[in-house]
Amino acid sequence: MLQDKVALVTGAAMGIGAGIADLFADSGATVYLLDLDGPKAEERAAAIRARGGKAGAFACDVSKRETVAAAVDGIARRHGRIDILINNAGIYPRRVFMEMTEQEWDQMQDINLKSIFHTCQLVLPHMIPQRSGKIVNISSVTFFMGPQKLAHYVAAKGGVIGFTRVLSREMGEHNIHVNCITPGAIKTEGEIVHANPADIEDIMQRQCLHRRLFPLDIAQVCLFLSTPMSDGMTGQNLNVDGGLIMY
Numbered sequence: 288m289l290q291d292k293v294a295l296v297t298g299a300a301m302g303i304g305a306g307i308a309d310l311f312a313d314s315g316a317t318v319y320l321l322d323l324d325g326p327k328a329e330e331r332a333a334a335i336r337a338r339g340g341k342a343g344a345f346a347c348d349v350s351k352r353e354t355v356a357a358a359v360d361g362i363a364r365r366h367g368r369i370d371i372l373i374n375n376a377g378i379y380p381r382r383v384f385m386e387m388t389e390q391e392w393d394q395m396q397d398i399n400l401k402s403i404f405h406t407c408q409l410v411l412p413h414m415i416p417q418r419s420g421k422i423v424n425i426s427s428v429t430f431f432m433g434p435q436k437l438a439h440y441v442a443a444k445g446g447v448i449g450f451t452r453v454l455s456r457e458m459g460e461h462n463i464h465v466n467c468i469t470p471g472a473i474k475t476e477g478e479i480v481h482a483n484p485a486d487i488e489d490i491m492q493r494q495c496l497h498r499r500l501f502p503l504d505i506a507q508v509c510l511f512l513s514t515p516m517s518d519g520m521t522g523q524n525l526n527v528d529g530g531l532i533m534y
């Protein structure tokens with residue numbers, strides 16, 4: 288499905304990003320895993336190569352433009368093209384709003400929102416001359432729910448949805464598709480650290496599908512948004528939460 292495509296996935300050393308990288312590699316793409324933890328991303332890329340896939344890794348802090356630029360340049364020099372960008376890297380520490388520091392607010396915006404300003408501005412110059420490209424931004428179902436202690440996170444993830452809409456309008460004339468996914472509660476390493484098990488149980492009961500969702504559930508929708516199967520769609524959000532909310 289992704290033969291000859293070059294894909295870049297941020298935050299891919301573990302969790303949802305790693306699931307996306309695995310599925311894309313299994314679907315024939317050459318995948319680059321960008322992550323704060325370079326050795327862990329390389330370990331993941333090596334596992335893909337060991338089973339016959341094509342993958343590489345870059346240590347990269349998505350909130351630091353120069354590290355994103357170094358990775359994008361390296362990939363473009365090697366392949367002469369970039370077809371798919373998955374903006375997945377994100378953090379989600381919880382904090383009551385009145386106790387939130389300015390530094391915590393800024394860090395959240397830098398990693399979860401401003402990062403996609405950097406990645407898109409650096410990758411699009413490669414997609415525009417190709418007259419093709421697929422960008423998928425990972426937001427969150429929390430944007431529709433507004434849970435407590437996540438004001439900084441939900442503000443950033445709402446920004447991701449708004450950004451997706453504007454960028455899709457500006458990129459339509461270049462045949463570049465920009466879409467978004469809002470995952471629900473997905474079982475990942477990060478979620479295990481940040482979520483309360485009782486809350487997860489409650490969410491599972493409220494989902495139409497009473498089961499845990501895994502990175503593969505998000506990766507499959509990401510694959511759809513990265514192939515010609517979704518060529519008629521841009522500027523949209525797909526909510527993947529097991530039927531938790533409906534909008």
Ligand code: NAP
Nearest residue numbers: 298301302303323324348349376377427472473475476477
């Ligand atoms: P995760 O398990 O914590 O994995 C996130 C990965 O991103 C980690 O490898 C992490 O590296 C990396 N990362 C963090 N900050 C980075 C930075 N500045 N630059 C580059 N890489 C960075 O998270 P996840 O649960 O898979 O979540 C992935 C995305 O889905 C996030 O955007 C999150 O907001 C969104 N999401 C998740 C859920 C869920 O239930 N899991 C629900 C809705 C939305 P380190 O470990 O080295 O920090």
